[in-house]
Amino acid sequence: MAQSVQSEYQQRVLPPRVSTFWWLEKGSYLVFILRELSCVFVGWFVVYLLMLVRAVIQGDASYQAFMAWSATTPILLLNIVSFLFLVFHAVTFFDAAPQAMVVKLGPNKVPGSLILAGHYAGWAAASALVIWLVVGA
Amino acid sequence: MAVRQHSEPYLWLLFSAGGVLSAMLLPVMVLLFGIAIPLGWIPVPTYEHMLGVLGNPITRLVLFGLCFLSLFHWAHRFRHTLHDALGIKGGFMAALCYGAAAVGSVVAAYLLWQVG
Numbered sequence: 001m002a003q004s005v006q007s008e009y010q011q012r013v014l015p016p017r018v019s020t021f022w023w024l025e026k027g028s029y030l031v032f033i034l035r036e037l038s039c040v041f042v043g044w045f046v047v048y049l050l051m052l053v054r055a056v057i058q059g060d061a062s063y064q065a066f067m068a069w070s071a072t073t074p075i076l077l078l079n080i081v082s083f084l085f086l087v088f089h090a091v092t093f094f095d096a097a098p099q100a101m102v103v104k105l106g107p108n109k110v111p112g113s114l115i116l117a118g119h120y121a122g123w124a125a126a127s128a129l130v131i132w133l134v135v136g137a
Numbered sequence: 138m139a140v141r142q143h144s145e146p147y148l149w150l151l152f153s154a155g156g157v158l159s160a161m162l163l164p165v166m167v168l169l170f171g172i173a174i175p176l177g178w179i180p181v182p183t184y185e186h187m188l189g190v191l192g193n194p195i196t197r198l199v200l201f202g203l204c205f206l207s208l209f210h211w212a213h214r215f216r217h218t219l220h221d222a223l224g225i226k227g228g229f230m231a232a233l234c235y236g237a238a239a240v241g242s243v244v245a246a247y248l249l250w251q252v253g
Contacts, residue, residue: 037218045171089163
């Protein structure tokens with residue numbers, strides 16, 4: 001009896017104790033944290049891109065040195081992991097778009113599936129444009 | 138406190154815009170410059186070609202927007218992840234995250250300006 005009164009008191013007065021590693025307790029929590037951590041790889045690749053730009057500014061030799069560095073095992077592995085996280089980021093971000101965006105066309109609401117399709121079409125077009133600029137043009 | 142609450146919607150807007158732009162452009166860029174070219178699936182673009190692509194003002198403007206918004210996307214999400222996952226919070230951490238994004242954006246502007 002005394003114990004249950006005490007625990008009720010704790011629940012009302014004290015904030016519930018959450019383990020630092022609460023996100024390891026359930027699969028969906030882990031997915032949430034991995035999704036949030038994708039931002040680290042977004043940050044990393046911006047730094048990588050700016051290093052590439054700096055190498056191009058410094059001249060052909062620096063550019064070739066950067067390309068050789070990018071083929072070393074640690075950097076290659078880091079970028080393979082980055083690619084997986086960035087695709088995960090893209091898919092989860094686009095999936096949230098129909099909930100985050102309410103687009104009205106006249107009196108009608110544009111259906112969520114169309115908003116989702118629009119994002120994927122934009123993704124495909126942007127990717128094709130980048131490939132064309134780097135490889136094709 | 139009042140200042141932070143006031144700035145939150147704007148920071149969220151930067152997070153959201155950065156999330157969309159980075160989702161559209163970064164996967165293909167890491168696939169090309171981080172995997173396909175280093176592994177030799179695609180020949181290394183010539184230096185002249187890279188200089189030509191980066192020399193275009195539109196490329197540099199898009200790259201600046203990408204860097205600026207992606208960095209603020211990182212800052213906002215990282216700050217909230219530190220809070221949610223590890224219980225780390227406070228103005229100092231926020232200042233560190235957004236400050237790093239701001240410094241990164243200035244570096245990006247400086248570098249992209251230099252290409253021309």
